[in-house]
Amino acid sequence: MSDKIIKLKDIARILSVSESTVSRALRDHPRISQATREKVKTLAEQLDYMPNQVARNLQNRHMNAIGVVVPKLSYYLYAQAISGMEEVAEQLGYNIIICQTNESAEREQAIVQDLLSTRIAGFIISLSSATVDFEHFAKIKRRKVPLVFFNRECEDIHTDRVIIDNFGVAQKAVEHLIERGCKRIAYFGGPAEVQISNRRLEGYRAALTTHQFPLIPAYMVHTEFNSKSAYQAADRLLRLPQPPDAILAFSDQFAYTLYQRARELGIDIPNTLSLIGFNNEPATALLQPALSTVDQPAYAMGKTAAEILFQQIQRPNDYYRAQTKVLQSSLVLRGSTRRS
Amino acid sequence: MSDKIIKLKDIARILSVSESTVSRALRDHPRISQATREKVKTLAEQLDYMPNQVARNLQNRHMNAIGVVVPKLSYYLYAQAISGMEEVAEQLGYNIIICQTNESAEREQAIVQDLLSTRIAGFIISLSSATVDFEHFAKIKRRKVPLVFFNRECEDIHTDRVIIDNFGVAQKAVEHLIERGCKRIAYFGGPAEVQISNRRLEGYRAALTTHQFPLIPAYMVHTEFNSKSAYQAADRLLRLPQPPDAILAFSDQFAYTLYQRARELGIDIPNTLSLIGFNNEPATALLQPALSTVDQPAYAMGKTAAEILFQQIQRPNDYYRAQTKVLQSSLVLRGSTRRS
DNA sequence: TTGTACGCGTTATCAT
DNA sequence: ATGATAACGCGTACAA
Numbered sequence: 001m002s003d004k005i006i007k008l009k010d011i012a013r014i015l016s017v018s019e020s021t022v023s024r025a026l027r028d029h030p031r032i033s034q035a036t037r038e039k040v041k042t043l044a045e046q047l048d049y050m051p052n053q054v055a056r057n058l059q060n061r062h063m064n065a066i067g068v069v070v071p072k073l074s075y076y077l078y079a080q081a082i083s084g085m086e087e088v089a090e091q092l093g094y095n096i097i098i099c100q101t102n103e104s105a106e107r108e109q110a111i112v113q114d115l116l117s118t119r120i121a122g123f124i125i126s127l128s129s130a131t132v133d134f135e136h137f138a139k140i141k142r143r144k145v146p147l148v149f150f151n152r153e154c155e156d157i158h159t160d161r162v163i164i165d166n167f168g169v170a171q172k173a174v175e176h177l178i179e180r181g182c183k184r185i186a187y188f189g190g191p192a193e194v195q196i197s198n199r200r201l202e203g204y205r206a207a208l209t210t211h212q213f214p215l216i217p218a219y220m221v222h223t224e225f226n227s228k229s230a231y232q233a234a235d236r237l238l239r240l241p242q243p244p245d246a247i248l249a250f251s252d253q254f255a256y257t258l259y260q261r262a263r264e265l266g267i268d269i270p271n272t273l274s275l276i277g278f279n280n281e282p283a284t285a286l287l288q289p290a291l292s293t294v295d296q297p298a299y300a301m302g303k304t305a306a307e308i309l310f311q312q313i314q315r316p317n318d319y320y321r322a323q324t325k326v327l328q329s330s331l332v333l334r335g336s337t338r339r340s
Numbered sequence: 341m342s343d344k345i346i347k348l349k350d351i352a353r354i355l356s357v358s359e360s361t362v363s364r365a366l367r368d369h370p371r372i373s374q375a376t377r378e379k380v381k382t383l384a385e386q387l388d389y390m391p392n393q394v395a396r397n398l399q400n401r402h403m404n405a406i407g408v409v410v411p412k413l414s415y416y417l418y419a420q421a422i423s424g425m426e427e428v429a430e431q432l433g434y435n436i437i438i439c440q441t442n443e444s445a446e447r448e449q450a451i452v453q454d455l456l457s458t459r460i461a462g463f464i465i466s467l468s469s470a471t472v473d474f475e476h477f478a479k480i481k482r483r484k485v486p487l488v489f490f491n492r493e494c495e496d497i498h499t500d501r502v503i504i505d506n507f508g509v510a511q512k513a514v515e516h517l518i519e520r521g522c523k524r525i526a527y528f529g530g531p532a533e534v535q536i537s538n539r540r541l542e543g544y545r546a547a548l549t550t551h552q553f554p555l556i557p558a559y560m561v562h563t564e565f566n567s568k569s570a571y572q573a574a575d576r577l578l579r580l581p582q583p584p585d586a587i588l589a590f591s592d593q594f595a596y597t598l599y600q601r602a603r604e605l606g607i608d609i610p611n612t613l614s615l616i617g618f619n620n621e622p623a624t625a626l627l628q629p630a631l632s633t634v635d636q637p638a639y640a641m642g643k644t645a646a647e648i649l650f651q652q653i654q655r656p657n658d659y660y661r662a663q664t665k666v667l668q669s670s671l672v673l674r675g676s677t678r679r680s
Numbered sequence: 681t682t683g684t685a686c687g688c689g690t691t692a693t694c695a696t
Numbered sequence: 697a698t699g700a701t702a703a704c705g706c707g708t709a710c711a712a
Contacts, residue, residue, distance in 0.1 A: 007705060018683045023707060033681060053458045054403060055705035058394045059688040065437065073422055079414040086440060095458065097405065098438045100426060118393045118435065143345065256626050283623030286596050347689060358699045363691060373697060395689035399704040
């Protein structure tokens with residue numbers, strides 16, 4: 001085994017054929033004789049030839065990779081969703097370049113800029129919570145680079161998106177709490193700029209309004225995505241003069257914080273406080289009582305987003321109408337919501 | 341804003357200078373006049389020029405990206421470690437291509453092959469549990485592509501690695517259990533091929549031997565990385581005629597399964613069964629009783645691996661001795677280990 | 681079926 | 697300080 005990198009030229013020289021012939025033989029081009037094809041392939045195998053994808057990509061005009069931009073990999077939903085994308089990308093021979101924004105708008109812009117420069121084949125993006133300016137997304141569209149939003153999207157940009165029915169499932173969750181006899185229901189949400197959090201808030205409000213419950217500002221909490229901020233907000237909410245008897249949390253992580261503070265304050269779950277989270281993380285089933293939560297189709301969301309993206313990639317000049325796919329999520333009821 | 345992609349040539353034509361001049365100006369080459377440099381940069385800015393990284397990479401001979409190959413993104417440790425790598429890669433202007441093997445050896449080989457073809461600048465790899473043949477790693481080294489193993493490594497390959505002291509910390513954990521008076525201590529490990537699991541097993545054995553405890557085969561469990569297999573193994577272990585009174589689990593996830601089965605069997609934690617996990621996942625603190633666990637420096641491991649990799653990348657012809665960095669992990673004691 | 685010549689966008693080398 | 701030319705490795709018209 002030599003350590004020199006073999007290229008098309010080497011194979012061509014050895015077999016005394018042209019580079020084009022070798023190129024065609026390796027890629028099963030129709031106009032090539034069976035004989036030379038095998039001859040070339042055999043030698044390529046022997047020499048452990050590997051096509052230089054960079055060179056190929058240069059004249060393809062784009063990389064055989066897609067860029068995935070998410071807030072944080074350690075959020076359970078994104079790790080799952082990325083697995084779904086990989087399933088699709090792998091079959092088509094594409095790599096996935098994953099970038100975390102860490103909820104920073106500046107970082108998001110820099111990443112988009114960089115991936116555009118890398119001539120990525122397409123983007124799958126879930127917005128950072130801090131993103132308020134959308135010029136970098138507009139630039140992607142201007143360059144006609146395929147773009148699909150998922151989970152956290154951006155209404156101002158005309159492109160495909162894959163989301164869940166945040167409004168509907170939050171509404172359903174709150175209605176469930178109402179049926180179980182809860183009277184003072186709170187929503188423990190994310191930062192005020194995060195659209196999916198606000199959609200859930202709207203679902204919450206709709207449910208309350210429908211059942212003629214009052215909308216109490218102190219029961220509509222916004223908090224940052226870090227445990228310190230969440231802990232303080234939980235403390236404030238649970239020590240209200242009139243504390244809630246049920247809480248719909250934006251995420252399981254927030255629900256964990258609420259569990260913790262409730263325990264410290266001696267509040268009994270579910271008898272004096274019912275709790276519902278979001279994401280159905282593995283540990284939710286192990287808490288005592290087990291946490292009721294919303295199961296999100298994270299894997300399917302990633303897979304669908306990738307499928308739609310590759311539709312865009314494979315027919316670039318097709319005039320298409322941007323589609324919005326809404327996937328179903330479902331309520332998983334466990335011990336943290338009271339029985340009746 | 342036009343939608344045409346601007347290239348060096350366009351800028352050169354407009355300013356009536358050569359492409360080389362533009363290229364130099366944009367990259368702050370020393371031999372360029374201040375005046376033209378600014379002229380070029382200003383126009384580039386106006387036209388929203390973005391250098392084509394693919395073309396650059398073609399003559400760099402490699403991509404400005406590193407390949408990260410891990411078993412599963414949803415394992416907490418890997419999501420954390422990747423954040424550490426990103427911190428380093430970002431500063432150097434490198435992207436990260438992340439690939440999951442899903443614990444499949446075939447997948448791992450295919451990924452390595454593909455990333456080599458993509459002319460990746462270097463690899464950071466954590467082995468799949470099924471990997472027994474190392475030819476694909478040897479090929480990386482033969483091609484002189486930088487390679488760093490982390491967490492799960494491969495002794496047969498001479499290269500850098502970043503690991504934790506699995507032997508030592510497992511030994512320490514078992515000794516702690518012995519001090520607390522546990523008499524029948526078991527190890528609940530991963531698949532028999534996984535090196536880090538076996539290292540922990542050795543640490544376990546060393547601790548028992550030192551304290552003249554018997555080594556009982558039924559107390560040394562191997563199980564696959566899926567909840568079904570883990571559940572069955574947990575059931576078998578806990579329903580032994582002489583069940584253990586303490587278990588060191590390979591991971592928090594395994595510990596969760598042991599919690600669950602113990603509860604179902606009415607086994608009290610920690611009074612009749614002490615439990616220690618590995619990873620210090622966020623939910624461990626919330627279980628009742630809270631799970632004692634080994635905190636691993638996952639972020640630091642990723643960061644260190646990336647730093648070492650870039651050392652290799654930046655001086656490719658340096659003759660260097662492969663180094664092994666061992667990071668410290670620590671025991672976090674909580675309610676799941678009995679008090680005395 | 682095969683070969684020739686050129687292009688992909690940029691950088692390096694060697695002139696000037 | 698700037699320009700001309702040849703790489704980088706491969707694919708693709710077009711020609712033969």
